[in-house]
Amino acid sequence: MAGNTRRRLTVQIGAFVAALALAACTGAPGPAPSSSSGTTSTVPTATFNFGTPSMPLGLDPALTSDSESYRITRQVLEGLVGVDGSTGQTTPLLATQWKDSNNGLTYDFTLRSKVTFQDGTPFDAAAVCANFNRWFTFPADLRKQATGISFQSVFKAYSDTPVFSIFKDCKVVSPADVQINLTRPFTGFLQALTLPAFAISSPTALTAQKANVLDTVRNGQPMSAYAMHPVGTGPYVVSGWDASKVTLTSYKGYWGNRGQIATINFIPYDRAETRQQALLDGKIDAYDLVTSGTFDQLVKKGVQIVQRDPFSVMYLGINQAVPPLDKPEVRQAIEMAIDKETLIRRFFIDNTTQASQFVPPKLSGFNNNAPSLGYNPDKAKALLQKAGYKGEELKFYYPLDATRAYLPTPEKIYAEISRELVAVGFNIKPVPVNWDDGYLQKVQSPGDHALHLLGWNGSYADADNFLGPLFGEARGEFGYSDTEVFHNIERARAVPNGDQRNAQYQAINAEIAASVPAVPIAFPISALALSNKVESYPASPVLNEVFTNVRLKP
Structure with a gap:
């Protein structure tokens, strides 16, 4: 690297x-x-x-x-x-x-x-x-x-x-x-x-x-x-x-x-390589979302690179409205099938860190002890057997022709995650969707998406900006309906800044992590x-x- x-x-x-x-x-x-x-x-x-x-x-x-x-x-x-x-x-x-x-x-x-x-x-x-x-x-x-x-x-x-x-x-x-x-x-x-x-x-x-x-x-x-x-x-x-x-x-x-x-x-360029070439050819004066695959080439050519502090989270979305993803053992198996370290090393810029929750580390409310199941493909296989998974097909949506701060190379990330899921016994059906063909609407609305790649880029410095939009209410994206978590997020929003509010968000992070409504993978550098x-x-x-x-x- x-x-x-x-x-x-x-x-x-x-x-x-x-x-x-x-x-x-x-x-x-x-x-x-x-x-x-x-x-x-x-x-x-x-x-x-x-x-x-x-x-x-x-x-x-x-x-x-x-x-x-x-x-x-x-x-x-x-x-x-x-x-x-x-x-x-x-x-x-x-x-x-x-x-x-x-x-x-x-x-x-x-x-x-x-x-x-x-x-x-x-x-x-x-x-x-x-x-x-x-x-x-x-x-x-x-x-x-x-x-x-x-x-x-x-x-x-x-x-x-x-x-x-x-x-x-x-x-x-x-x-x-x-x-x-x-x-x-x-x-x-x-x-x-x-x-x-x-x-x-x-x-x-x-x-x-x-x-x-x-x-x-x-x-x-x-x-x-x-x-x-x-x-x-x-x-x-x-x-x-x-x-x-x-x-x-x-x-x-x-x-x-x-x-x-x-x-x-x-000016849009849907590939990092084409953005890079446009800059080198003098067609553009700057571009966003340098990927790990082009980073070193730019450095060697003496191109100025400006990095942002991490303030986004990339995740694998899980739709509990699609059986058998309503079973916690199946969702836990998905988490344990994913090798986050390999994904980050291969597809993200250096200093990107693993995520075990949805609040970035430097925000108040980050929980150092949020439960993480870790990478354990053997245990994932055992959990699938325990849950009675019979090889039901799971549609896995991922975007084409897209680069986001939280998702630099979605096709490659999909291929690796899909390979890891198949290796533990999941039956994955790829569903590629062009970003400009309504990808966001398809995966954020109720539907047949079992799994999908997405992320969240924070817009202001508060844990509620991450947890509220993702898990503060029932959403078609996750089919998630934990009313206790909804209530706790609502209550934490009204608590004045300080130790009590911080502790409440830490507890919420732990609750969400334990139920695996999605798998947080990385806090990316862009x-x-x-x-x-x-x-x-x-x-x-x-x-x-x-x-x-x-x-x-x-």
Whole structure:
């Protein structure tokens, strides 16, 4: 694996995880982020071509949780609060300050003045409430169509069942002041607002482009007209989206620093090798998701590589709605059949670590003693015999033409895991699905998927951001319905930061690990490759990488 070569490589790794414990602070914010200084010394003129592993699945961040969609919408839309890439603290963005009261049930935000949406609509408290009310009142039909909605995993329920929702209401106090009320305390509320899903859209554009009407299918996903042309307050405007690229251009009326880049082209290359060659040929200026197979080649050619701290988990999903996966012995056999060490050594970048739970090691709530069955193929065979497994066929879904921070080479990872499962007696039927043909929707909805490859990339520094979306409620992805775990996750969200909350999440991690609703495999390192044109790139573990912060050489 050319370990010595890699140790000589100078890489940039953010200090984000070193200060994750600070991320749950509330109250008065710190200084404004450097990307939004409020002044612009020069007019941006540069064109920047960025290689991505796939096209976005839609550009309405309220309806998708796809990382490639978020990469683009972070440039176009902004939320009330941001996250500091070096400390993990919440920072001012569209809100300049905030305070909580009423025992954590009321949050008052003072909004940034003289800000307009890219369509000329004023940004004010009414616009904020229009967005919160839209999310809260998403109709049931829409919720069935769009499987990537974050509102439910964060706020638990919608207006049709308000008694179960954490969100109560949004009130316009004045044009510059907005109040958000909760039905019960939620310790991670401010951190949750840093999710791209809660970026503020122009109410005018939402209405004009019928944002809740998903009457178009693109890249395998149903979407609205708004999802092809979102309108926010961010530094860039969507100026084009065709089969070859998504193009953004600098928004002349942006309230903050516009940076050096006037035009960004996000160009998809579904293979790591083709992304690498495009960089070497000068077709792109940077690309994301360097794989272990191309890492050493880039190092030898002197290419700049920027690594991110690990903030994602790759897992093998298990659907308990498909017999015999409802039997714990069968799920345990699956875990014991998988050689995580070999998978990591062969398919992930150095310093990727094994996972025995779904919360990364540097987050509060990580459990050093979470039960792990380990790699034991002989015991796996014995468990299958004990469970009465008769060779029932298990459909194993995996994505084609995809690279994600948590899943660098899915075809190769599938082949190895499948080989290991067959070796202990499982009857595996491969079901390859192109990522752009609705892979996410197929494996996250109820269906015949018995096993599938996926992962979760954290978006803010709280254990709830991992456990809540994955195991906080019944989901079609896992067929998992442990009401005690659901209740414990719900209870832990309201506990103030400290030892008690940490202990509760540690206990939840142990409960989940013991029942094996999925097999966590790795906490991957991800990396970007940069051309010599780039002086610095704002790498972020939560992928909060706004291109006004990219610095180009003179």
